[in-house]
Amino acid sequence: MSRIMTHYEPAIDVDALTAIDVHVHIEIDAHGHSSLPADLEAAASKYFKADGPRPDLDSVAAYYRERRMAAVVFTVDAETQLGQPPISSADIADGAARNSDVLIPFGSVDPRRPDAVDRVRRLAEDHGVRGFKFHPTVQGFDPSDVRFYPIYETIQNAGIPALFHTGQTGIGAGLPGGRGLRLALSNPMRLDPVAADFPELQIIMAHPSVPWQDEALSVATHKHNTWIDLSGWSPKYFPESLVRAANSYLNDRVLFGSDFPLLTPDRWLRDVEQTAIKPDVLPAILRDNAARLLGL
Numbered sequence: 372m373s374r375i376m377t378h379y380e381p382a383i384d385v386d387a388l389t390a391i392d393v394h395v396h397i398e399i400d401a402h403g404h405s406s407l408p409a410d411l412e413a414a415a416s417k418y419f420k421a422d423g424p425r426p427d428l429d430s431v432a433a434y435y436r437e438r439r440m441a442a443v444v445f446t447v448d449a450e451t452q453l454g455q456p457p458i459s460s461a462d463i464a465d466g467a468a469r470n471s472d473v474l475i476p477f478g479s480v481d482p483r484r485p486d487a488v489d490r491v492r493r494l495a496e497d498h499g500v501r502g503f504k505f506h507p508t509v510q511g512f513d514p515s516d517v518r519f520y521p522i523y524e525t526i527q528n529a530g531i532p533a534l535f536h537t538g539q540t541g542i543g544a545g546l547p548g549g550r551g552l553r554l555a556l557s558n559p560m561r562l563d564p565v566a567a568d569f570p571e572l573q574i575i576m577a578h579p580s581v582p583w584q585d586e587a588l589s590v591a592t593h594k595h596n597t598w599i600d601l602s603g604w605s606p607k608y609f610p611e612s613l614v615r616a617a618n619s620y621l622n623d624r625v626l627f628g629s630d631f632p633l634l635t636p637d638r639w640l641r642d643v644e645q646t647a648i649k650p651d652v653l654p655a656i657l658r659d660n661a662a663r664l665l666g667l
Contacts, residue, residue, distance in 0.1 A: 379464050379499035382471040383441050383667055391475075391661035392435065392636050393534070394577055394602035394628030395442040397466075398425040400458045406446045408455045411542055411550065418541030419633040426632060428463060432470035440636060443628075443665075445477035445504040445534075451484065452511035452552075464498035475665060477502040477534060480522070482512045488521045495529040501665060502526075502575075506536040507556035509543075515561040523569050532573035532664060534600070535562055537587060538580035541633070559587040566594035573664060575626065578603040584610045591621055598664060601656070602628030606643040617656060618649050626664070627657045 385391075398406045405412055405425070426434065428444065435442045444467060448457035460478040467476035478494035480487050480503065494500045503526055507514050514535060526533050537559040543550040559580045566574050575598045580587035591597045599621065601609070617625045629636040643653070661667075 377465045377468040378497070379468045379476055379501070380471060381475060381501070381667060383473070383475070385441075385658065385662045385667050387439060388441055388658055389439045390627055390636065390640075390657040391441045391443070391665075391667075392629050392631065393443045393575065393600050393626045393661050395431060395435075395444045395631045396633070397428050397431065397444050397446050397458060397463055398632070399427050400462060401427060404456070404458060406455070406458045407542070408453055410546060411453070414544055414546050414550075415541045415633065418544040428466035428474070429470065431631070432466075432474050434631075435473045435636075436470075438636065441473050441475060441667075442631070443475045443477055443502070443534075443661075446479050447504060447506045447509055448479040448481040449506065449510045451481050452509065457481070460494055460500065461498050464494065464500050468499075475667075476500045477504045479504045481510055482519050482522055483510065488525050491522055491525045492529075495526070495531065500531070502532040502534060504534045506540075507561070508536065508540050508552050508554055511553070511556070513556055513561060515564045520568065523565060523572055527569050527572040532575055532598075534575040534577055535559075536578065537562070537576045538578050538583060538603075558583050559590055562597070563590045563594065566590065566597050570596055572596060573598065575600055575664075577628065578630075579609055579613055581610070584613055588612060588616050588621070591616075591624060595624070598624045598626055598660075600626040600628035601639075603630040603634060605634065606639060606648065607645045609646060614647050618647070618652055622652045622655060623660060625656050626661050
């Protein structure tokens with residue numbers, strides 16, 4: 372039986388939203404298949420002290436709808452590096468189409484696949500994904516390597532952003548040799564040549580980029596096609612330099628993200644009250660910057 376494709380079109384009322392969470396993982400598909408091998412899933416749960424259930428896509432939609440938030444949802448295709456078949460980005464896009472009032476789908480393609488460019492093009496053209504997620508450490512690739520430039524060119528031509536994990540990761544933490552995963556691949560400075568060579572490509576540097584926060588701020592200051600999302604860390608642990616940038620010279624390119632389900636938006640919003648982030652910049656961080664970036 373041939374697959375019936377659903378092309379995602381957003382139906383989001385931005386004015387009715389309290390926030391747009393730009394960093395939400397779909398870790399379980401409708402068949403119970405996980406995005407990570409069992410050992411990496413357990414290590415990440417231990418690292419984040421998050422032993423709760425991994426909700427499926429429709430449950431994620433209900434969770435965000437209840438909070439009057441929209442969510443950018445994605446998985447990570449790292450089959451070459453991890454030997455784990457990925458959750459289908461096409462299925463995520465189809466699920467987002469069922470929940471287009473709150474969900475915004477990003478695609479994920481393993482850059483090391485020989486047909487990566489074709490997969491990117493199909494997800495953008497046939498399924499309407501609104502961006503792409505990359506995790507250099509987990510996918511095992513150097514994002515500055517020109518071999519991957521055709522992927523970025525395709526995304527740039529589609530007029531949608533690319534989101535890259537930056538900084539350390541809880542995936543593989545505590546396992547022997549970190550299970551072979553290499554942290555340096557996620558140094559944000561490796562995205563500087565990408566931003567230079569693809570000036571129309573909007574690049575989101577995900578997370579406080581510990582231990583390279585100054586590098587991320589340097590790239591974002593110099594390359595105005597780069598953005599920073601604040602996911603993966605409780606705001607009370609944000610580096611002081613990041614808080615200062617969010618309050619001032621980068622306040623129009625900083626984005627709210629949680630890293631759900633490992634860190635919830637409820638905790639993020641509770642903990643941000645303990646920081647020096649100014650209340651008058653929060654509306655832009657929580658919603659308006661993302662709405663502008665995503666064309667909502």
